[in-house]
Amino acid sequence: MLSALEWEALGLSLQVALWATLLSLPPAVGVAWLLSRTAVPGKALLEALVHAPLVLPPVVVGYLLLITLGTRAPLGRWLKEHLDVQLIFTLQGAVVAAAVMSFPLMVRAIRLSLEAVDRGLEVAARTLGASRWDAFATVTLPLMLPGILSGCMMAFAASLGEFGATITFASNIEGETRTLPLAIYTATQTPDGDALALRLVALSMVLALGALVTSGLLERRTRRWLGRT
Template sequence: MNQALPWPVRAPEATENVMESIWSAISLTPLESEALRLSLWVSLWAMLASLPLAVGAAWLLARRRFPGKTLFDGLLHLPLVVPPVVTGYLLLVVFGRRGLVGAWLHDQLGITFAFNWKGAALAAGVMAFPLMVRAIRLSLEAVDRGLEQAAHTLGAGAWRVFFTVTLPLTLPGILSGMVLAFARGLGEFGATITFVSNIPGQTRTLPLALYSVLQSPGGEAAAQRLCLISIVLALAALLVSELLARRVQRRLKG
């Protein structure tokens, strides 16, 4: 009987059916929702914790000459070229509960990185750190040094020049680096699973959840949902980065 009705009458019902089908296709289980929440939390902390160090490292590389600068630069970019599993193992050796630094942190401060979300954030931050440093460094190198010299001539100190001249002009690069680090943190797998394992609700981020469902029979539907979410998050991060960079550039030019 519905087929005899005109399309304008059937359109709302058809639209509702389509939306219900789409929602049922992307509806997440509690474990998948927890993996999504944990991924966002871990990536956010990795980005925020890396930011001050990345700004400092980028400034050193862009503005200072010192012995071992090339070696320092190479070490910073090492996570980009070595297998992520190697990075995860080194983190375990250094920051594990019995590690070189981890044992002291655990005994003296009660801080433990291994096998919890803080370790996942550390792994994501280490893997994303070179991308953030590179973006900020390129932005620093593009700053007109004459503006800084003019501020010095007018009596501004080094810190005031940095915060009132250099940092605002570097802001587009900083924002780009932050978004790149956040997106890289969302996709981190190898270092995370090596350092903090794959514990539901503790360290199982989206990539690890995707890996887990692919190991289970009949997990194709869940894998497709997690893939779709990962793609949407990555595209959203890149879009936000572009919009923020354009807005900051317009303000600087205006």
């Protein structure tokens, strides 16, 4: 049986991962479309910015969030004063950190799926009178579904394991931002915390592997449903 501390860390991790995935999905689809189907100025720069969290140290990403969205930063101060929204040292901040770190994985999966869609089908829909949006919603989007599901599961799994950006931006606050990775770190710094750390590691591995297996199953079943092997 899990202890109250373990249940708390598990619940916070699932909340962060779920909200990070849901909030990332709409912009991820839009960015994937821009990178795949348009020739907007500065496309190379946009692609570099999108994928930067993959190569930057997570602590650097967390620090950039801190100086951008912290209460002393212009944007963070504006959010606090006008919308009463404080991201630093909050669960919402942990969601933002996880979303930023997992965003490139989601964009990449969706983009690869989009690039595999036969553009001739979109052209055919347009010649039959469908608007650009109708062609996207009825032809392109369903064919992108395997990549969207795969991207969501990959982002969910990555959010479950996010540590560096979260601890830098949202801190390690028990009951508020102490997700599983942070709880593991705390246990390793606590005398006689080895047993707790080992249980949390095992729990994290089960969740991550479960998300990856689910991702593969969903992608294969969706491809079969769409008639694509």
